[in-house]
Amino acid sequence: xxxxKSKSENPLKVNRRHFFxxxxxxxxxxALGSLLIPDLFKGGPKPLASQPLGIPHFAPKAKRVxxxxxxxxxxxxxxxxxKPTLAKRMGEDLPDSVxxxxxxxxxxxxxxxxxxxxxxxxxxxxGKSGAWVSEFFPHIAKIADDIxxxxxxxxxxxxxxxxxxxxxTGSQQSGRPSMxxxxxxxxGSENQNLPxxxxxxxxxxxxxxxxxxxxxxxxxxxxxHQGVLLRSGKDPVLYLNDPDGISxxxxxxxxxxxxxxxxxxxxxxxxxxxxxxxxxYEMAYRMQMSVPDxxxxxxxxxxxxxxxxxxxxxxxxxxxxxxxxRRLAENGVRFIQLYHQGWDQHGNxxxxxxxxxxxxxxxxxxxxxxxKQRGMLEDTLVIWxxxxxxxxxxxxxxxxxxxxxxxxxxxxxxxxxGGGIKPGITFGETxxxxxxxxxxxxxxxxxxxTIMNNLGLDHxxxxxKYQGRRFRLTDVAGNVIKDIIT
Amino acid sequence: MIKKNSSxxxxxVIFGLTVFLIFCLVFESxxxxxxxxxxxxxxxxxxxxxxIVLLLMAAGIGLLNQIVPRLLLTIATLSALITAxxxxxxxxxxxxxxxxxxxxQWMGAGVALLAVLWYWISTNHxxxxxxxxxxxxxxxxxxxxxxxxxxxxxxxxxxxxxPNSNKTEKIPENPLIYEHVVHRIMDKNCIACHNPNKKKxxxxxxxxxxxxxxxxxxxxxxxxxxxxxxxxxxxHLPMENEEHMPPEGKKPLSQDEIRIxxxxxxxxxxxxxxxxxxxxxxxxxxxxxxxxxxxxxNKWAKLPKVADxxxxxxxSDYVTIRRISGNSQALSVSVFLPxxxxxxxxxRLQRIANNIVELDMSGIPIGxxxxxxxxxxxxxxxxxxxxxxxxDLGIDKxxxxxKLRVIKAYETAITDESVTVLKGFSSLKSLYIxxxxxxxxGLSELKEALPNVHIVRGIDPELKDAFIKQAxxxxxxx
Numbered sequence: 001x002x003x004x005k006s007k008s009e010n011p012l013k014v015n016r017r018h019f020f021x022x023x024x025x026x027x028x029x030x031a032l033g034s035l036l037i038p039d040l041f042k043g044g045p046k047p048l049a050s051q052p053l054g055i056p057h058f059a060p061k062a063k064r065v066x067x068x069x070x071x072x073x074x075x076x077x078x079x080x081x082x083k084p085t086l087a088k089r090m091g092e093d094l095p096d097s098v099x100x101x102x103x104x105x106x107x108x109x110x111x112x113x114x115x116x117x118x119x120x121x122x123x124x125x126x127g128k129s130g131a132w133v134s135e136f137f138p139h140i141a142k143i144a145d146d147i148x149x150x151x152x153x154x155x156x157x158x159x160x161x162x163x164x165x166x167x168x169t170g171s172q173q174s175g176r177p178s179m180x181x182x183x184x185x186x187x188g189s190e191n192q193n194l195p196x197x198x199x200x201x202x203x204x205x206x207x208x209x210x211x212x213x214x215x216x217x218x219x220x221x222x223x224x225h226q227g228v229l230l231r232s233g234k235d236p237v238l239y240l241n242d243p244d245g246i247s248x249x250x251x252x253x254x255x256x257x258x259x260x261x262x263x264x265x266x267x268x269x270x271x272x273x274x275x276x277x278x279x280x281y282e283m284a285y286r287m288q289m290s291v292p293d294x295x296x297x298x299x300x301x302x303x304x305x306x307x308x309x310x311x312x313x314x315x316x317x318x319x320x321x322x323x324x325x326r327r328l329a330e331n332g333v334r335f336i337q338l339y340h341q342g343w344d345q346h347g348n349x350x351x352x353x354x355x356x357x358x359x360x361x362x363x364x365x366x367x368x369x370x371x372k373q374r375g376m377l378e379d380t381l382v383i384w385x386x387x388x389x390x391x392x393x394x395x396x397x398x399x400x401x402x403x404x405x406x407x408x409x410x411x412x413x414x415x416x417x418g419g420g421i422k423p424g425i426t427f428g429e430t431x432x433x434x435x436x437x438x439x440x441x442x443x444x445x446x447x448x449x450t451i452m453n454n455l456g457l458d459h460x461x462x463x464x465k466y467q468g469r470r471f472r473l474t475d476v477a478g479n480v481i482k483d484i485i486t
Numbered sequence: 487m488i489k490k491n492s493s494x495x496x497x498x499v500i501f502g503l504t505v506f507l508i509f510c511l512v513f514e515s516x517x518x519x520x521x522x523x524x525x526x527x528x529x530x531x532x533x534x535x536x537x538i539v540l541l542l543m544a545a546g547i548g549l550l551n552q553i554v555p556r557l558l559l560t561i562a563t564l565s566a567l568i569t570a571x572x573x574x575x576x577x578x579x580x581x582x583x584x585x586x587x588x589x590x591q592w593m594g595a596g597v598a599l600l601a602v603l604w605y606w607i608s609t610n611h612x613x614x615x616x617x618x619x620x621x622x623x624x625x626x627x628x629x630x631x632x633x634x635x636x637x638x639x640x641x642x643x644x645x646x647x648x649p650n651s652n653k654t655e656k657i658p659e660n661p662l663i664y665e666h667v668v669h670r671i672m673d674k675n676c677i678a679c680h681n682p683n684k685k686k687x688x689x690x691x692x693x694x695x696x697x698x699x700x701x702x703x704x705x706x707x708x709x710x711x712x713x714x715x716x717x718x719x720x721x722h723l724p725m726e727n728e729e730h731m732p733p734e735g736k737k738p739l740s741q742d743e744i745r746i747x748x749x750x751x752x753x754x755x756x757x758x759x760x761x762x763x764x765x766x767x768x769x770x771x772x773x774x775x776x777x778x779x780x781x782x783x784n785k786w787a788k789l790p791k792v793a794d795x796x797x798x799x800x801x802s803d804y805v806t807i808r809r810i811s812g813n814s815q816a817l818s819v820s821v822f823l824p825x826x827x828x829x830x831x832x833x834r835l836q837r838i839a840n841n842i843v844e845l846d847m848s849g850i851p852i853g854x855x856x857x858x859x860x861x862x863x864x865x866x867x868x869x870x871x872x873x874x875x876x877x878d879l880g881i882d883k884x885x886x887x888x889k890l891r892v893i894k895a896y897e898t899a900i901t902d903e904s905v906t907v908l909k910g911f912s913s914l915k916s917l918y919i920x921x922x923x924x925x926x927x928g929l930s931e932l933k934e935a936l937p938n939v940h941i942v943r944g945i946d947p948e949l950k951d952a953f954i955k956q957a958x959x960x961x962x963x964x
Contacts (some may be wrong), residue, residue, distance in 0.1 A: 192803045421591040482772045
């Protein structure tokens with residue numbers, strides 16, 4: 001009995017007798033199995049995860065991603081999806097044939113009318129491609145020929161938390177790994193001295209929605225794929241620096257001893273998370289040197305600071321984070337996730353959105369120009385977008401100067417640039433009300449599949465087995481949108 | 487009565503195996519082998535080397551007028567029979583048999599049966615010197631041919647082809663859609679049967695005119711209308727349909743290949759259309775680019791093999807070495823600045839020099855020693871040496887790197903002297919040389935020599951001004 005107990009506690013403590021007793025059962029069941037299932041030992045189709053991990057499945061077009069997430073959901077109707085019909089039919093009720101049973105949020109479910117509201121921002125066509133961009137984004141308008149605007153994104157979620165979780169993890173319910181973690185898992189790290197998935201946050205003055213670490217969590221994947229939140233200011237990574245009076249060699253000794261103890265523990269229990277932890281300690285040690293260097297934007301010349309805007313000198317702003325993102329990308333971070341909060345304009349949209357746009361417009365465009373001059377747009381994929389769109393009708397009082405828009409999952413716009421995405425194109429179309437997609441819809445699963453494809457990963461092949469099933473970022477769906485790939 | 491000089495048991499075995507082999511060959515189409523027996527076929531690659539050596543040895547000895555040792559001939563004959571039988575088993579796995587396998591099977595069987603005949607003649611001491619001579623000669627020739635065909639089956643038909651055959655796989659930049667893409671797909675899949683020599687169904691497919699003219703079933707393509715084009719219709723038929731093309735047993739076209747043909751027909755089935763004529767959003771652009779990329783991965787197929795352990799040994803916390811993709815031998819190397827850098831960090835990579843196709847040394851204090859090592863990386867396509875203390879002397883070390891596609895050398899001290907070297911990179915596509923000492927005259931020299939290269943001198947000054955001015959004007963507002 002005692003023997004059995006120790007065995008169940010520790011699978012590695014198997015003695016000869018256990019081994020043979022289990023072996024005989026094993027051979028017997030093999031024989032039985034082959035009798036019952038004749039094809040049991042025939043070579044079946046190749047197992048799903050036959051690809052080596054940490055290496056692209058095929059030659060990639062992009063090596064890294066910078067995801068400029070606009071948290072709160074910026075309105076597509078004041079940014080990239082120009083709908084003159086809304087001005088012509090201003091104030092008219094949204095026809096039921098267009099709404100077609102779309103569920104509403106609690107915020108507008110009580111409205112008895114859905115008056116169409118035109119954009120307060122003027123639109124114009126820009127670049128050789130003639131892309132429509134609103135006056136809120138004068139700098140992005142200047143790089144119109146470098147970006148691919150997708151006007152036909154859609155999602156199922158209608159509230160912020162499930163929607164952003166869907167975008168980040170491929171599922172509306174929490175608990176799955178973030179897409180940055182999936183990429184780290186699938187592609188491995190480019191620079192061993194920095195985390196492969198880094199998160200930077202900033203906040204505008206507009207109405208904000210919360211951000212929480214579950215959005216960059218590694219879920220059931222190894223914790224080394226977790227996104228690392230870099231803070232602005234003196235200590236980008238908390239507790240990274242040694243306390244006063246501890247020298248680097250002291251730290252080295254400490255780590256060596258801790259590591260040997262951990263290794264003993266690993267031999268005893270066989271828990272792989274212990275190895276992860278040893279590796280994390282070592283990386284933190286190297287990060288003590290690498291992080292301050294990467295984060296020090298004082299090394300940037302005046303012209304670059306001005307390119308990103310004066311804000312880029314103020315730590316914690318979106319502009320500073322964009323500049324930081326470029327530096328991290330240069331240093332081999334695979335997935336750099338920015339969040340800019342404050343895009344949830346249920347009211348006071350024209351003012352708030354102008355402010356939000358001013359926060360991000362110049363720096364986003366500058367990032368593209370800067371990456372382009374460094375030849376990094378050839379292998380860096382930049383994504384700009386929120387978690388869903390906004391309604392074409394007014395929320396609250398009907399006032400063309402001060403209106404609001406509610407959440408709208410059926411159609412919204414994002415843009416992407418570089419990393420194997422065709423520059424200077426607009427993909428997908430919405431109807432004249434900007435409410436439904438009429439051409440080339442792109443679901444979040446398709447979006448994920450496409451990004452993975454450009455990183456050299458087959459979204460159907462990159463799986464992780466957990467709780468008895470194989471999980472994918474795209475779950476059971478997703479098609480690569482070939483028409484936007486170079 | 488002639489006295490036999492071998493044990494009857496061996497004779498029976500040989501006789502039995504011979505009968506079995508002939509039985510197999512004659513009743514091939516009626517045989518349904520149990521899987522265990524078919525598995526024996528897997529022994530074929532193992533045993534086939536015995537008869538090759540032993541029979542050649544025996545035949546050689548015989549032709550030199552020496553007495554062929556009895557035991558040698560016996561073992562050689564036995565091994566030839568076993569090889570032929572296992573080969574037959576192996577062959578049943580791939581029905582229907584292609585030409586190569588067909589010839590390999592019958593010549594292999596021929597070798598075995600000739601060996602049996604020889605064995606029988608010599609066992610019974612028949613005085614047939616000339617016949618035996620003949621058998622020995624034929625056996626030698628047949629072994630050579632059988633081996634060659636077998637080799638082509640396992641290693642591919644062009645395994646023994648001379649290098650430098652002019653049929654390059656690479657699709658040129660800005661290809662003609664018909665000539666370089668559509669025709670290539672047809673050449674691979676259709677033209678073997680539909681050519682002037684072998685006009686199956688009265689159809690030729692090796693020219694656009696012939697395609698439009700068509701064959702027994704009328705024109706193969708209806709310009710602008712893929713759905714009514716016979717060619718496309720047949721591609722989409724279910725595999726078991728008689729009319730499906732390519733016919734049963736041949737590899738069907740991939741979905742992408744079919745989409746390319748369809749889109750090309752929709753766009754007018756022109757033979758002058760080029761990739762650059764197409765709108766960037768046209769689905770054909772992506773499909774053709776994908777095909778071109780596959781060609782790009784093929785170009786790395788001939789790189790020397792490099793073991794994972796080698797990569798593990800050479801990699802460190804500051805030198806990342808990665809395969810471009812799963813099973814590729816092409817490597818991408820990124821170097822990051824370690825606390826105590828020495829040139830060894832890079833020079834030790836010489837062991838894998840031929841495999842490196844991408845090398846990132848941005849911001850590393852490299853000198854001529856490192857660049858001399860980089861100069862050994864003959865297959866290098868992507869080189870980042872921006873923000874390094876390199877000079878013209880260093881660039882000179884790179885002049886043998888003819889495959890370079892991308893060079894990033896911004897924020898360095900290179901001057902017009904490097905222009906002569908840079909001019910020589912015929913595969914170059916992008917060159918990043920802002921904040922260098924290269925003058926306008928050097929630049930125009932470069933542009934003249936490399937008209938299609940994207941030369942980046944930094945952000946367009948007008949655009950940059952717009953960004954910077956707007957920033958300052960807003961400041962003044964505040």
